[in-house]
Amino acid sequence: xxxxxxxxxxxxxxxxxxxxxxxxxxxxxxxxxxxxxxxxxxxxxxxxxxxxxxxxxxx
Numbered sequence: 001x002x003x004x005x006x007x008x009x010x011x012x013x014x015x016x017x018x019x020x021x022x023x024x025x026x027x028x029x030x031x032x033x034x035x036x037x038x039x040x041x042x043x044x045x046x047x048x049x050x051x052x053x054x055x056x057x058x059x
Contacts, residue, residue: 001045002029008052022048 009022029044 001042002026002033005029005045005048005052008049012052014052018051022051025051 005026009019009026012019012022014022025044025048029041029048032038032041032044
C-alpha cells in the first residue's frame with residue numbers, strides 16, 4: 001500500500017498544504033508500520049490516498 005501511495009504522490013499535483021498533509025500521513029504510516037501496527041498504518045495511507053484523489057481505490 002505504501003508503494004502505491006508513493007507512486008500516486010509522485011504523480012500528484014497538489015498545493016503545498018495538501019502535500020504537507022500527505023507527507024505527514026506518510027511519516028505516520030511508516031512509523032506505525034515499523035511498530036508492527038499495520039492496521040493504523042493502512043488507515044494513515046488510506047487518508048493520504050483520499051487527499052491524492054484516489055479515494056476508494058483498492059490497494
